Amino acid sequence: MRTTDVARESGYSAQQVRDLERLGVIPPAVRSDNGYRSYTPLHVCALRAYRGLAGAVGPVEARRLLAELRTATVTEAASAVDEVHARLARERAEVLRAQRALQGIRAEEEDGRDDDFMTITQLAEALGVRSSTLRFWEEEGLLRPERVTTLRARRYGPAAIRAARVVVALRAGGYGIPAVREVMGALDGLDGLKDARRILRGRLDRIAARSVALLRAGADLAAVVTAADATRAAPGSPE
Structure with a gap:
């Protein structure tokens, strides 16, 4: 997916997509030989998940939390999201x-x-x-x-x-x-x-x-978490 494709699907502008990538909200895009970014549907899920998290807990904490969820186990990620619900x-x-x-x-x-x-x-x-x-x-x-x-x-x-x-x-x-x-x-x-x-x-x-924003982010958060879990479980991936 091109930057403009991701922007259209996520509701952000192309510049916002690049800025959020720079801030670590989404994983770095793959770069082609000519320097163009190449994204996947998972980047779209991460951006939409960030929108919901930012609405629930604010942008700074949303960035931190999303970065944690991308490396957490399913159990750890579920616990972190449950804590946001409990806080609300x-x-x-x-x-x-x-x-x-x-x-x-x-x-x-x-x-x-x-x-x-x-x-x-x-x-x-x-x-x-x-x-x-x-x-x-x-x-x-x-x-x-x-x-x-x-x-x-x-x-x-x-x-x-x-x-x-x-x-x-x-x-x-x-x-x-x-x-x-x-x-x-x-x-x-x-x-x-x-x-x-x-x-x-x-x-x-x-x-x-804020609660509704968190609920809307649910499916996209699940996609981010399960993708990270699948990556860890893939043959040859680091433990």
Whole structure:
């Protein structure tokens, strides 16, 4: 197959095919006497597999993983792909747990429940985080505790406790500080929790898209792995 043939079958441009070969995403093409590249259908499978892996785990890790799969045994390759599926499942479980936490906060608001004031130590124990984590969140503008006594000790009232629980939920859902800060900035408004739930739904949608990308890569990944296994099993091949 010529470079243009591989590009057409894989959905990449001819230049992208050459670049991905240079990066080691696909094995080197055979060169003819006049220097032209000659590819095989397996190169097409490798490129399509890379597209799916890149959609699931990002391009850098996809390159590393695909290079490993080309030299791994079937058992090793299956384990590596299973781990990607398991990672996506863990990320999804984290977001679902964060959603449940937000639903609990909303239910308490609707029931008119009110929390007592807490010290930083009490709140840290209640949330399962370190006191230093609460202080860091305060420095980042995510929490606003009251300052009481001459020692300026922190005291967390109902609003601050609720905010801390939202931060915990979002962080458990995999969100970085900037994204959490955006949500917390809206919490004082009427749609604060609604915004937090919207962000978590968006993350679930992105995880689903990554899972679908991995599923689409499945047949091509299998072709790459079984071809490598067949090469090792061929007479005269190195052990």
